[in-house]
Amino acid sequence: MADAGRETSQRPHLAVIGAGPAGLTAALTAARHGVRVTLVDAAPEAGGQFYRQPARELGARHPEALHHQWRTWERLREGLRGQEQAGSLRHLPEHHVWLVERRTDGFSVHALLGPEQERPAEVRADAVLLATGGYEKVLPFPGWTLPGVVTAGGAQAMLKGTLAVPGHTAVVAGTGPLLLPVATGLAAAGVRVAALVESADPGGFVRRSRALSAQPAKLAEAAEYAARLLRHRVRTLVHHTVVEAHGTGRLEAVTVAALDGDGRVRPGTGRRIACDTLAVGHGMVPHTDLAQGLGCRIDGVAVHVDDEQRTDVPGVWAAGEATGIGGATLSLAEGHIAGRSAAARLTGAVPDPRDWAGAARARAALRRFFAALDDVYAPPAHWAEQVGDDTVVCRCEEVTGGAIREAVAGLGAGDLRTVKLLTRAGMGWCQGRMCESGVAGVAGCPDTPARRLLARPVPLGVLARAGETDAPHGT
Amino acid sequence: MNPLELTRARPGPAFTITLDGREVEALPGQTVAAALWAAGVTSWRTTRGEGRPRGVFCGIGVCFDCLVTVNDRPNQRACLVALRPGDTVRTQEGTGHDG
Numbered sequence: 001m002a003d004a005g006r007e008t009s010q011r012p013h014l015a016v017i018g019a020g021p022a023g024l025t026a027a028l029t030a031a032r033h034g035v036r037v038t039l040v041d042a043a044p045e046a047g048g049q050f051y052r053q054p055a056r057e058l059g060a061r062h063p064e065a066l067h068h069q070w071r072t073w074e075r076l077r078e079g080l081r082g083q084e085q086a087g088s089l090r091h092l093p094e095h096h097v098w099l100v101e102r103r104t105d106g107f108s109v110h111a112l113l114g115p116e117q118e119r120p121a122e123v124r125a126d127a128v129l130l131a132t133g134g135y136e137k138v139l140p141f142p143g144w145t146l147p148g149v150v151t152a153g154g155a156q157a158m159l160k161g162t163l164a165v166p167g168h169t170a171v172v173a174g175t176g177p178l179l180l181p182v183a184t185g186l187a188a189a190g191v192r193v194a195a196l197v198e199s200a201d202p203g204g205f206v207r208r209s210r211a212l213s214a215q216p217a218k219l220a221e222a223a224e225y226a227a228r229l230l231r232h233r234v235r236t237l238v239h240h241t242v243v244e245a246h247g248t249g250r251l252e253a254v255t256v257a258a259l260d261g262d263g264r265v266r267p268g269t270g271r272r273i274a275c276d277t278l279a280v281g282h283g284m285v286p287h288t289d290l291a292q293g294l295g296c297r298i299d300g301v302a303v304h305v306d307d308e309q310r311t312d313v314p315g316v317w318a319a320g321e322a323t324g325i326g327g328a329t330l331s332l333a334e335g336h337i338a339g340r341s342a343a344a345r346l347t348g349a350v351p352d353p354r355d356w357a358g359a360a361r362a363r364a365a366l367r368r369f370f371a372a373l374d375d376v377y378a379p380p381a382h383w384a385e386q387v388g389d390d391t392v393v394c395r396c397e398e399v400t401g402g403a404i405r406e407a408v409a410g411l412g413a414g415d416l417r418t419v420k421l422l423t424r425a426g427m428g429w430c431q432g433r434m435c436e437s438g439v440a441g442v443a444g445c446p447d448t449p450a451r452r453l454l455a456r457p458v459p460l461g462v463l464a465r466a467g468e469t470d471a472p473h474g475t
Numbered sequence: 476m477n478p479l480e481l482t483r484a485r486p487g488p489a490f491t492i493t494l495d496g497r498e499v500e501a502l503p504g505q506t507v508a509a510a511l512w513a514a515g516v517t518s519w520r521t522t523r524g525e526g527r528p529r530g531v532f533c534g535i536g537v538c539f540d541c542l543v544t545v546n547d548r549p550n551q552r553a554c555l556v557a558l559r560p561g562d563t564v565r566t567q568e569g570t571g572h573d574g
Contacts, residue, residue: 024559042536048536054484054504055504055505055530056504056558056559057485057486057487057502057503057504058484058486058502058503058504058505059484059485059486060482060483060484061483061484061485062482062483063482065481065482066478066481066482066484115556115557116548116556117552117555133539134532135533135535135567141516143546145527145529146528147517147528147529147530148517149517149532150531150533150534151533151534151538152531152534153533153534153535154531154533154534154535155533155534156534157535157554158512158531158534158554160506161506162505162506162509163478163479163482163484163509164478164505164510164512164513165477165478165512166512166517166531167476167517178535188476189476189477189478189481190476190477190480190481190483202546249518249528250517250518251526260483276517282523296530334501343504346485368545395532395538396487396539397524398522398523398525413487416540427553428539429538429539429542430537430538430539433537433538434532434538436534463505
């Protein structure tokens with residue numbers, strides 16, 4: 001098999017999957033330390049979800065209006081250009097990776113290209129670094145399948161990437177720090193934000209957390225968001241939750257209600273807010289499909305890594321939200337460490353942790369901070385009580401709360417897999433990515449990520465020909 | 476203020492696509508979902524089981540709620556597919572293979 005890359009360069013080759021903050025930093029760091037890097041990413045432009053860029057053709061001259069930490073992005077973007085020009089880094093945009101395969105001589109990264117994602121491509125490398133990020137968790141409630149109900153991150157992605165908003169009046173609801181940039185972003189873009197509905201009590205975080213005092217930058221960020229909410233006259237309801245979305249063909253209103261100290265809806269507190277958009281989210285889930293396909297150990301819902309950001313599979317590193325949700329700054333620190341470690345080990349050196357002491361300190365502090373944040377921004381303890389027997393829980397297969405409860409109470413299902421086999425919940429298009437936590441909560445089962453062999457749908461023809469390609473796409 | 480004004484966008488000239496035969500204006504670089512949102516359309520699919528309307532949910536290609544038929548190819552994710560002049564978009568019923 002042709003392996004032209006090795007003839008032109010003897011430098012070891014690292015494939016980095018994902019061009020968000022973690023992947024970009026890791027790719028640049030490794031390229032600067034003697035490794036050839038191929039950065040493989042699904043989007044047309046680097047940046048990931050955090051630095052998601054508007055399509056070039058839209059000609060946005062001031063995209064930073066929708067972003068935070070723009071200087072960091074400029075630094076990463078300039079670094080990417082520099083390393084590309086130096087020939088040490090190749091960026092492959094619009095490559096949708098569906099499998100990373102371990103081979104005797106390294107790894108094969110299998111991707112799909114083109115608008116229909118049907119053209120196969122393969123990248124061979126000596127090692128891989130997974131920076132696959134995360135996606136949003138949304139817990140079910142009556143009406144959450146109505147058009148006009150979108151994930152909070154989805155509303156933001158559409159806004160940043162395509163400069164589109166879904167309607168005129170929005171409610172932003174759920175739990176977690178992501179709701180703040182979503183509410184302020186929509187408001188800045190001309191959407192009337194009728195309410196920001198947070199189920200947690202962030203005041204408790206401020207009072208309790210020692211981790212917060214170690215993060216003055218985060219405090220400043222929170223203050224900035226508070227000021228923006230005030231400027232846009234966004235009403236904030238804490239310790240409240242959306243109990244139902246109303247409408248027939250599309251969203252017309254939501255009912256929100258107060259929560260008591262145990263996380264139960266307080267009877268009689270419901271109020272209706274008219275809106276055509278509900279942006280809702282309950283935190284993030286790490287994207288672990290590629291890691292699972294490689295056989296990497298998963299701790300809870302995240303890829304397990306050591307101090308050097310190595311997974312337990314030799315030659316596979318992981319960084320960013322795939323290893324645990326913690327935001328862009330933590331992703332930058334992890335990406336830096338992973339890049340240094342991979343570069344050292346691939347060039348036959350023993351990595352010296354002193355080379356990344358600063359990043360390691362930032363990583364430790366930020367992990368503590370996000371662990372504390374996680375405790376405060378947990379979804380209401382009794383959220384599943386709002387899921388009626390006729391509420392759809394699995395969006396793809398339209399499996400209701402009643403069907404799931406029947407599988408548990410009537411048929412004896414005690415785990416997610418059995419519930420899935422009995423009800424088809426999680427067997428549809430998204431393979432449970434959207435409903436896993438919801439089904440687990442309604443069923444009363446532990447929320448364990450399903451093992452998905454392929455990270456994306458793959459045409460059968462591509463599967464049949466995989467491994468037969470006679471010209472691996474650049475090694 | 477709208478997002479185009481906020482980011483001082485200067486897109487190329489708008490072009491026309493069709494949604495179920497009706498002409499809809501799109502901007503270069505817009506995905507199917509973005510152009511339909513801009514045209515005030517939020518659903519373009521009905522579900523296989525209950526025939527319920529769906530549109531964008533996750534916005535990043537994970538959830539498959541926004542499936543649509545583009546140029547006679549069913550089951551395209553509207554949040555990922557960029558439009559080209561003259562594209563024909565059709566709302567999709569069920570699996571997209573029902574006729």
